[in-house]
Amino acid sequence: MTITIASGKGGTGKTAVTVNLAKTAIAAGHSVQVLDADVEAPNLHLFLRPTIESETTISARVPRVDETLCTCCGRCAEICEYNAIGVFGSSVLVFPELCHACGGCALACPEKAITEFDHPIGTLRQGAIGDATAFVEGRLRIGEAKAPPIIRQVKKCLQREALVFIDAPPGNSCPAVEAMKAADYIILVSEPTPFGLYDLRMTVDIVRQMKMPYGLIINKVGLGNRDIYEFSEKNHIDILAEIPFRRDLASAYAAGEVWVERFPELRQSFSSVLKKVTAAGGTS
Numbered sequence: 001m002t003i004t005i006a007s008g009k010g011g012t013g014k015t016a017v018t019v020n021l022a023k024t025a026i027a028a029g030h031s032v033q034v035l036d037a038d039v040e041a042p043n044l045h046l047f048l049r050p051t052i053e054s055e056t057t058i059s060a061r062v063p064r065v066d067e068t069l070c071t072c073c074g075r076c077a078e079i080c081e082y083n084a085i086g087v088f089g090s091s092v093l094v095f096p097e098l099c100h101a102c103g104g105c106a107l108a109c110p111e112k113a114i115t116e117f118d119h120p121i122g123t124l125r126q127g128a129i130g131d132a133t134a135f136v137e138g139r140l141r142i143g144e145a146k147a148p149p150i151i152r153q154v155k156k157c158l159q160r161e162a163l164v165f166i167d168a169p170p171g172n173s174c175p176a177v178e179a180m181k182a183a184d185y186i187i188l189v190s191e192p193t194p195f196g197l198y199d200l201r202m203t204v205d206i207v208r209q210m211k212m213p214y215g216l217i218i219n220k221v222g223l224g225n226r227d228i229y230e231f232s233e234k235n236h237i238d239i240l241a242e243i244p245f246r247r248d249l250a251s252a253y254a255a256g257e258v259w260v261e262r263f264p265e266l267r268q269s270f271s272s273v274l275k276k277v278t279a280a281g282g283t284s
């Protein structure tokens with residue numbers, strides 16, 4: 001079963017939830033795999049401390065123009081939807097960071113002046129947490145804008161027979177959707193503030209359109225107001241757990257500690273979430 005942990009807004013505690021659920025599942029004897037798909041800022045490794053066994057470069061095919069063949073007709077720039085190639089005076093410039101590697105410009109060039117080469121956009125790191133838990137992390141190169149191809153590579157490592165936890169990127173755009181597409185169940189993490197609720201509404205819309213089973217964990221309970229509860233009730237959203245807003249939890253997180261190891265009173269909450277979610281997905 002694959003569980004994606006997502007949040008419309010950054011800083012809600014999505015990574016903390018992923019870490020603590022994974023640790024709870026490992027302690028309960030599940031065969032677990034953890035995927036960090038938050039490729040712009042992967043940080044699960046800070047808490048799970050995996051041993052990295054391999055690191056591979058992920059590349060995208062981007063165009064290269066042979067100036068001896070190019071007539072500066074401008075056809076490539078016309079068809080590029082991402083403004084990744086343009087004619088400037090008597091030269092054609094390619095902006096690899098903007099290119100989506102669609103291959104359209106090479107097909108459109110009447111002079112066959114465009115070839116493609118591998119441009120590195122990130123890395124895939126694989127390893128293990130302890131003896132038995134597989135760990136995969138995607139990492140987007142600084143300055144690159146193409147997170148979805150990295151997330152797709154991370155997802156290719158998915159072991160369907162394991163209980164898989166995917167830490168999704170925050171937000172509601174393509175990278176987050178790409179990470180959610182792999183899931184059998186989506187856990188949304190939000191906080192009871194107006195900003196938290198604003199982004200949660202958008203994420204719930206997306207998850208409903210995807211027709212995915214989902215539930216909500218409310219973090220930082222005690223902060224903000226009760227609007228998120230009213231929204232959840234009105235929209236029949238299952239609240240899986242509530243995590244209190246406490247200074248000691250924040251300090252432990254900042255120090256890279258795992259809550260279920262440091263605070264025994266939270267173990268029951270995370271065990272209960274795991275039971276509900278695996279029951280919903282048909283795993284016990």
Ligand code: SF4
Binds near residue numbers: 069074075108110111
């Ligand atoms: S389509 Fe080909 S020939 Fe025309 S400007 Fe682009 S690279 Fe040059």
Ligand code: SF4
Binds near residue numbers: 103
């Ligand atoms: S490969 Fe596609 S996205 Fe990249 S420059 Fe060519 S047309 Fe634009």
